[in-house]
Amino acid sequence: MKNKLSTTSRILVAFATGALVCAFFLPVWRIDLFAPQYPEGLMMNIWINGLSGDVEIINGLNHYIGMKHISVDMFPEFKFLPYVVGFYMLLGMLVAVTGSRKFLLVYLGLIVIGGALAMYDFYQWGYDYGHNLDPSAAIQVPGFSYQPPLFGHKRLLNFDAYSFPDVGGWVVIGASALAFSIWFYEWYRNRKKVSA
Amino acid sequence: MKHSFFKSLFAVTTLSLTLAGFQSCKPKGGQSAAAGDAAAKTYVAPGKYDEFYNIVSGGFSGQMSVYGLPSGRLFRVIPVFSVDPEKGWGYSEETKPMLNTSHGFVPWDDLHHIALSQTKGEHDGRWAFGNANNTPRIARIDMKTFRTAEILEIPNSAGNHSSPFITENSEYVVAGTRFSVPMGDNLDVPINTYKQNFKGTVSFISVDKDNGGMKVAFQIETPGVNYDLARAGKGKSHGWFFFSCYNSERANTLLEVNASQKDKDFILCVNWKKAEEYVKAGKGTKKAVKYAHNVWNEETQSATSTIENEVVVLNAKDNPDIVYYMPCPKSPHGCDTDPTGEYIVGSGKLAAVIPVFSFTKIQQAIANKTFDGDYEGIPVLKYDAVLHGEVQKPGLGPLHTEFDANGNAYTSFFVSSEIVKWNVKDLKVLDRVPTYYSIGHLCVPGGPTVKPHGKYVIAYNKITKDRYLPTGPELTQSAQLYDITGEKMKLLLDFPTIGEPHYAEAIPASLVMPNSKKIYKLEENKHPQAALGEGKARVERKGNEVHVYMTAIRSHFNPDNIEGVKLGDVVYFHVTNLEQDWDVPHGFAIKGADNAELLIMPGETSTLKWKPERAGVYPMYCTDFCSALHQEMQGYIRISPAGSSVPLSFSTGTNMPAAEPAAAPAQK
Numbered sequence: 001m002k003n004k005l006s007t008t009s010r011i012l013v014a015f016a017t018g019a020l021v022c023a024f025f026l027p028v029w030r031i032d033l034f035a036p037q038y039p040e041g042l043m044m045n046i047w048i049n050g051l052s053g054d055v056e057i058i059n060g061l062n063h064y065i066g067m068k069h070i071s072v073d074m075f076p077e078f079k080f081l082p083y084v085v086g087f088y089m090l091l092g093m094l095v096a097v098t099g100s101r102k103f104l105l106v107y108l109g110l111i112v113i114g115g116a117l118a119m120y121d122f123y124q125w126g127y128d129y130g131h132n133l134d135p136s137a138a139i140q141v142p143g144f145s146y147q148p149p150l151f152g153h154k155r156l157l158n159f160d161a162y163s164f165p166d167v168g169g170w171v172v173i174g175a176s177a178l179a180f181s182i183w184f185y186e187w188y189r190n191r192k193k194v195s196a
Numbered sequence: 197m198k199h200s201f202f203k204s205l206f207a208v209t210t211l212s213l214t215l216a217g218f219q220s221c222k223p224k225g226g227q228s229a230a231a232g233d234a235a236a237k238t239y240v241a242p243g244k245y246d247e248f249y250n251i252v253s254g255g256f257s258g259q260m261s262v263y264g265l266p267s268g269r270l271f272r273v274i275p276v277f278s279v280d281p282e283k284g285w286g287y288s289e290e291t292k293p294m295l296n297t298s299h300g301f302v303p304w305d306d307l308h309h310i311a312l313s314q315t316k317g318e319h320d321g322r323w324a325f326g327n328a329n330n331t332p333r334i335a336r337i338d339m340k341t342f343r344t345a346e347i348l349e350i351p352n353s354a355g356n357h358s359s360p361f362i363t364e365n366s367e368y369v370v371a372g373t374r375f376s377v378p379m380g381d382n383l384d385v386p387i388n389t390y391k392q393n394f395k396g397t398v399s400f401i402s403v404d405k406d407n408g409g410m411k412v413a414f415q416i417e418t419p420g421v422n423y424d425l426a427r428a429g430k431g432k433s434h435g436w437f438f439f440s441c442y443n444s445e446r447a448n449t450l451l452e453v454n455a456s457q458k459d460k461d462f463i464l465c466v467n468w469k470k471a472e473e474y475v476k477a478g479k480g481t482k483k484a485v486k487y488a489h490n491v492w493n494e495e496t497q498s499a500t501s502t503i504e505n506e507v508v509v510l511n512a513k514d515n516p517d518i519v520y521y522m523p524c525p526k527s528p529h530g531c532d533t534d535p536t537g538e539y540i541v542g543s544g545k546l547a548a549v550i551p552v553f554s555f556t557k558i559q560q561a562i563a564n565k566t567f568d569g570d571y572e573g574i575p576v577l578k579y580d581a582v583l584h585g586e587v588q589k590p591g592l593g594p595l596h597t598e599f600d601a602n603g604n605a606y607t608s609f610f611v612s613s614e615i616v617k618w619n620v621k622d623l624k625v626l627d628r629v630p631t632y633y634s635i636g637h638l639c640v641p642g643g644p645t646v647k648p649h650g651k652y653v654i655a656y657n658k659i660t661k662d663r664y665l666p667t668g669p670e671l672t673q674s675a676q677l678y679d680i681t682g683e684k685m686k687l688l689l690d691f692p693t694i695g696e697p698h699y700a701e702a703i704p705a706s707l708v709m710p711n712s713k714k715i716y717k718l719e720e721n722k723h724p725q726a727a728l729g730e731g732k733a734r735v736e737r738k739g740n741e742v743h744v745y746m747t748a749i750r751s752h753f754n755p756d757n758i759e760g761v762k763l764g765d766v767v768y769f770h771v772t773n774l775e776q777d778w779d780v781p782h783g784f785a786i787k788g789a790d791n792a793e794l795l796i797m798p799g800e801t802s803t804l805k806w807k808p809e810r811a812g813v814y815p816m817y818c819t820d821f822c823s824a825l826h827q828e829m830q831g832y833i834r835i836s837p838a839g840s841s842v843p844l845s846f847s848t849g850t851n852m853p854a855a856e857p858a859a860a861p862a863q864k
Contacts, residue, residue, distance in 0.1 A: 036613030037633040037659050138456035139546050158592050158612045 005099040006189065009182045013104065016175040016182075017092025023048050023085050026168030029122075031148060033058065034160045044070075045166055048081040065146055065157070066137025067129055077121065088114065092179070101186065108183055111176050123150050231686035237679060238689040240267040245709070248641050248702040250654065251310050251324050252675070257695025258305045260326050260337060265641070265652060265702055266677055268691030276335045276344050277305030277328045281792030285344075288794055289768070289803035290723075293501035297331050297349050298486040305330045308357060309425075309699040313403070317364035317430045317646030321707035323408050325360035325369050332356030334369055334401055336408050338494075340713045345492045348410045351485035351507050352379050352397045352417075358426040358439050360401075364646065368413065368468065371399040372423030372439050376446075379417070380483075390448035394420035397509070398439055400468055409491070414475045414508045416466065416519060419572035420446055422455070423464070425530050425596075430646050431537030433555040435469035438540050440524065440531035444571065455527065456546060460579065462521040462571070463531050463542050465558060471510055471518045479515055480508035495722040497800055513573040520562060521571050523579040524551060530596035534605065534620050535646050539584055541605060541620075543594035550594050550607060552623060554584040585623045591616050595636060596699075598643035600650040600680060606643075608635040608655065615655060615678065617685060629685040631676055633659040640680070641702035649704060653678045653685065656697040663690055673697055714778045716799030723801035725770035730754045735846040742767045742844070748782040748796065749774040750823040752848060753816070756831025759853075760844030763811060763837055769794075772801040783819025786833070793819050808835040 005013070027045035030053075034041045042054040042061075050072045059069050072078055091110065095103045130147025133140075139157075146156050149163045165173060231237075240246055246264030254261055258278030262271045279286030279295065286295050286303055295301055305328035313323040323345075324337040332350035337343065350356055355374030362369050376394040378385050385393045395417050402413040422443040429436035444461045447454030474480065483506070490501045512519045524531075526544035533540050540553040558577065560566070566581040593611030600606070605620050613634050617627040635655040642649035655676040664672055672692040679686040718728055727733045727745040733754040736743045742765050747754045753771075761767060773782045775798040785793040786806060794802040808814070818829035836842045845852045 036630055037661070039633070039662055136453050136457065138452055141548055 010096045010099050014096035016178040019175045020089050022171040023168045027166040028169035030166040032162040035158045049078045064139045066134030234688040238266045250702045252700040253307050253698045255696030256306050261694050279303045284794045287792035290498040293499040294490045296501035297488045310701045311360045311362040312701045313366045319703045327359035334360045340711045347490040349487035351487040358423040361426045363428040364430045366403045368400045376420030416510050418512045427533045433537035437466040439464040440528040442527035460523040463524045465520045480510045483509050497723045521576045532597040541597040550587040552584045557582045587623045598640040601648045606653050608638045631655040637699045639700045718799045726801040727772045744769045746771045751825035751829040754848040755846035756848045758833040758846045760842045767806045769804045781820045785819050786816040787814045811837045
């Protein structure tokens with residue numbers, strides 16, 4: 001019994017895993033751009049399988065500084081990310097069904113690895129966009145690059161850029177946090193049992 | 197146990213909310229940010245006058261507009277390059293020749309910049325000049341009547357953008373080619389032979405010091421770059437003119453990329469005093485060209501258009517020491533001289549600094565031949581040798597600079613949408629204030645003169661977005677008024693503008709208001725078709741032309757019943773407003789005419805041409821509410837079929853011919 005999760009934990013794991021389905025229907029990340037002449041802001045939503053928002057307007061502005069034209073088909077990630085999320089959901093269900101503590105640990109490990117990989121990948125794209133500029137661009141500020149912020153705020157010429165999780169992303173973060181909380185809870189529960 | 201679980205859940209929730217909180221630190225749009233006492237500072241009480249006239253270009257409206265400052269109230273739109281049916285401009289027979297060009301009648305243009313006439317470097321309130329950007333022309337507006345008095349086409353030119361900037365005694369206004377074009381006998385050349393065949397010119401248009409009459413005095417032919425803006429030297433630099441130019445790459449396609457490659461383009465420094473001497477010495481060549489010169493005659497109240505055939509051209513290469521190119525970073529736009537005439541400010545619209553050049557150093561560099569090679573045979577001054585200094589990190593996208601009387605400069609920044617105040621001598625940035633949104637030109641009253649009046653800076657913006665109630669996709673353009681009397685600039689007022697405002701000047705009302713004309717005196721009316729008195733009103737047939745010599749006075753036209761006009765006739769209504777009282781114009785319109793109305797000032801005569809297409813009786817009426825019985829100011833003209841035997845007759849007050857009794861309605 002010691003190696004099994006409590007019923008509450010298993011239900012919660014199932015709930016957290018199930019919540020991941022939101023990632024298919026809600027954008028996971030958003031980039032907001034504000035400039036004096038864009039008081040209403042420009043927004044780009046990143047989904048697990050594509051982009052939405054003011055992508056074309058942003059592309060139109062980016063061409064002045066020589067940034068690449070952003071389009072969905074240049075990101076292979078959008079092709080396999082839905083399967084990755086699906087895999088996590090399956091794994092989570094497995095944890096819930098088996099109630100195995102070991103599986104939960106593996107699951108948590110994979111969440112950490114997956115999250116880190118995702119952020120690294122996102123950083124790589126941002127770096128590429130911000131640095132690989134068309135040498136014939138109209139506006140060239142020596143020594144200046146336009147890498148968007150990985151998380152939070154950054155000033156890019158006349159634009160204030162903000163990069164934060166979108167609704168879907170918050171659900172994924174919340175679900176992951178819940179999975180970790182369960183593990184802490186289980187650890188706490190067992191520790192108490194031992195001391196008692 | 198449960199308790200601790202909820203604790204950790206609570207912790208997670210708190211963390212999430214904190215992260216979400218980051219999103220709320222985004223900027224808030226649509227600031228009002230007006231100074232607390234703004235209302236009091238811009239309030240001009242009913243019946244009170246503004247302190248300044250603001251003469252504002254109408255951009256793609258082709259017109260000039262007149263506002264009051266500080267109220268921002270619009271007083272008048274002066275028709276210049278575009279037809280204006282409201283005022284009959286370009287529709288009345290008298291005004292049609294004003295819009296004539298070597299290409300024929302052109303009903304529209306794009307007016308970008310204003311230059312007010314100067315004497316000894318100060319505003320004299322006599323004329324306002326404006327440029328036509330599309331079909332190159334310069335117009336002169338008479339500030340006594342606020343009407344366009346003259347329009348001169350510029351030959352060997354296209355895209356007359358760096359115009360009509362003026363010298364300190366109004367000796368010249370200038371015109372530079374924004375588009376270089378092929379010149380000479382063979383104009384039909386492949387576009388990709390740009391580098392060989394396309395040339396730029398800067399033209400000096402002399403202004404008669406008594407009557408303002410314009411004449412293309414000479415042109416200087418230069419390499420085919422794009423001249424953008426210009427300013428005359430003043431004080432110590434009087435005798436020189438400075439033109440910014442981009443596209444030193446001489447690209448003819450995809451200029452947004454191909455003309456943005458070089459690190460530096462140029463400001464062309466022209467020694468026009470010397471050029472003048474060369475022209476006098478016969479060094480210019482006369483070139484065959486074709487351009488229209490249209491002049492309004494206030495006595496005959498009509499325009500005449502003359503096609504000129506010749507222009508004197510000085511080739512820059514063959515006449516050394518009249519032009520020098522001065523390197524200026526990244527596609528310079530504005531090129532502005534400070535009130536002392538010592539400093540020339542270049543605004544590279546893609547540059548990260550604002551270079552300020554010194555006229556003294558330019559003279560030294562020329563004397564010592566401190567050149568950095570040549571550009572197409574024209575000496576290029578060494579950048580470091582002529583530079584006074586650079587304003588560091590001023591903002592993004594500098595465009596234009598105006599000056600106050602205290603040694604400060606105000607530069608507009610399109611990309612970062614702000615006005616930056618800096619000191620001309622030490623080049624330190626002193627203050628910055630946002631504009632809503634994307635400012636183009638700016639104006640300090642008297643800013644381009646040797647004695648700026650200061651007090652305000654006005655921003656002319658390209659984008660308004662959320663600043664006003666929306667009106668569909670097409671939104672109003674706007675100006676914004678800032679107080680510059682203190683250390684910090686303070687936003688006082690937003691006001692909407694017509695067309696798209698580019699450059700504007702502001703002049704104290706005291707220099708203009710006393711000269712404003714109230715009426716045209718009838719005894720000075722030399723219009724050949726004027727009917728100077730009701731006794732002179734008549735209708736005459738000349739072949740198939742019917743001339744109606746009509747008078748208008750409160751509240752009737754004379755004649756107001758006209759018969760005997762037949763299909764196939766062309767009717768000319770020469771309407772003379774007999775009023776000699778201030779602010780009593782009459783209007784004239786006729787049903788079905790494929791023409792505009794006439795709007796006739798007191799003492800003036802205007803002509804409406806009409807070719808009736810259907811038989812019938814056509815009403816005509818006064819369109820400008822002139823009196824209590826304005827609505828009664830009306831009449832009829834009868835149009836009979838071709839070949840009809842109805843005799844020509846006209847009358848007012850009595851029936852001519854007399855009504856037949858049989859035609860009267862039966863009475864009980």
